[in-house]
Amino acid sequence: MNPFEWADARSVDEVFALTVKGSAIKAGGVDLVDLMKEGIARPTRLINIRRISGLDEIREENGGVKIGPLVTLATVAADPVIRSKYTALALACGKAATPQIRNMATIGGNLLQRPRCWYFRNELFHCRKKGGEICYAQQGENQYHAIFNNGLCAIVHPSAAATPLIAMGATIELSSPKRKRQVPLEEFIIPPMVNLKTENTLGGDEVLTEIRIPALPPGARSFYLKQGEKESFDWPIAEVAVVLEMETETCRRASVVLGAAAPTPHRASEAEQVLQGQRIDEPVARKAAQAALKMASPMSKNAYKIPLFQTIITRAILAASQGVTTGGGEA
Ligand SMILES: Cc1cc2nc3c(=O)[nH]c(=O)nc-3n(C[C@H](O)[C@H](O)[C@H](O)COP(=O)(O)OP(=O)(O)OC[C@H]3O[C@@H](n4cnc5c(N)ncnc54)[C@H](O)[C@@H]3O)c2cc1C
Ligand code: SF4
Incomplete structure (x- = not known):
């Protein structure tokens, strides 16, 4: 060091x-x-920045909620408002990493952490993301890598919090000496073809100062599921956040976002279209899950992710439609 x-x-x-x-x-x-x-x-x-006061609060405003970037994952997971109204976010934060890490890790740092690709994390590999010529994952150990948009650089976006936040339409506030800007989180996180060297548009002089989730429409219910390789201390190999706007048993509108699937949290629009206007039952949930994976292009060692994603997407859709608020998968 x-x-x-x-x-x-x-x-x-x-x-x-x-x-x-x-x-x-x-x-x-x-x-x-x-x-x-x-x-x-x-x-x-x-x-x-840990000692800056005011950046570690969760407060409801205008029907939505504002989360300071210094709120820990453990606090997000335990917060009664987040648990009841933004269930998928509470589950995602509560299933990330380990209890010790969740007590240290902030939600802002979680969104801004760097990718876990082992070639990226090893200083001996000068891969494309670090300015080299080669993506070692293409011909190498790619079992944990992306199954969508993996041609240039096959990282998966590492943030568990980003998956439900994007499904809920969250925006973030970035402050610099000259201005504040509000950006939808879905636009803030960028794919390798936009910029290989970074995963977002954070400026060198900017601080993430707030995360805002808008008021969710009446009847909105959300759920999150994570699948890891082992039951604790593990990163997801597949995760999904689902937000359904329900009218009795019919889905008016759906938001389905996959994590550990692509270099950015991956919006499964094909699944959203299948769900819209449908009465949610198991066959519909399965059809949506299959549609979500239609465009997947797995690499040599990660095709196993396709049936895995199909299973957790089906389960998450059914859980969201039934208003389940506990669970979330491996921890
Ligand atoms: C064993 C293990 C398992 C894990 N499993 C998971 C998992 O399952 N899911 C998951 O999502 N994560 C997982 N993590 C990652 C962990 O959640 C993140 O490392 C953590 O959330 C980062 O938060 P932090 O506050 O420590 O950020 P820091 O390490 O302090 O910062 C991370 C980055 O963000 C920048 N930054 C932080 N805050 C701000 C701000 N307000 N404005 C501007 N820049 C800022 C820093 O400069 C740095 O570049 C795991 C980690 C470990 C070690
Ligand atoms: S996936 Fe990206 S970070 Fe990993 S080796 Fe390839 S270029 Fe580097």
């Missing part, structure tokens, strides 16, 4: 004042410190 300075910021303005070339923001530090140990990130100064 390279030597670095430590600076505590007590306000967002102090973050701006402390920012220098080569500095990095540290929230929980779970991902950033890993990247430093792996030799992938070499910041000259860490700006600790």
Whole structure:
């Protein structure tokens, strides 16, 4: 690990004042410190934002909810408002990583963490994402990689929180010394063909200062399912967030987003179309799950993800339609 300075910021303005070339923001530090140990990130100064007050609150406003970027995954998972109104998000945060990590990790850091591709994480591999010529996953160990949009770089987006937040139409607020901008999370996260070197449009002088989920329509119910390879301490190999706007047993509108499937959280529009206007039962849920995977292009070692996704999508649709609020899969 390279030597670095430590600076505590007590306000967002102090973050701006402390920012220098080569500095990095540290929230929980779970991902950033890993990247430093792996030799992938070499910041000259860490700006600790953990002590900034006001960025660690959840509050309801105008029928929706605002979540500060410093709220931990454990707090999101336990919050009564999130659990009852935004169930899929509570389940996703509650199933990520381990209890110890969820107590350290912030939701902002979760959205901004770097990909888990083992070639990316190994400083000996100078792959395309790091400016090299080759994507080693294409011919190599690609069992955990993308089954959609995997031609250029086959990472899967690592954030569990992003999957339900996108399904719910969340936006984020980014603050810089000159302005604040609001961006739909779905647009903020970008695929490798837009920019190979980064996973989002965060500017070098920007701080993520808020996550907003709009009021969900009446009758909206959500659910999230994660499948890992083992039952604890594991990343998802497949995950899905479903939001259904229900009128009795009929679905007025559906939002289905897959995680661990593509370089960005993957909106399964084909499944959404199948569900719209339908009475939700098992055959309809299965049909939607099959449609969701129609355009998948698995690599040499990850075709197993197709039936896996079909199973968890079917189950998540049925659970959302029935208003189930507990579960969520492996933990
Ligand atoms: C064993 C293990 C299992 C895991 N399993 C899962 C899992 O199943 N699902 C999952 O989603 N994650 C999983 N994780 C990842 C973990 O959830 C993330 O590393 C964590 O959420 C990152 O949050 P943090 O607060 O520690 O971020 P940090 O490490 O502090 O920051 C991450 C990045 O975000 C930037 N950053 C942070 N906050 C801000 C801000 N407000 N504004 C601008 N930039 C900011 C930092 O500069 C850094 O680049 C796992 C991690 C481990 C070690
Ligand atoms: S998937 Fe992306 S990060 Fe992984 S080796 Fe290929 S180019 Fe690098």
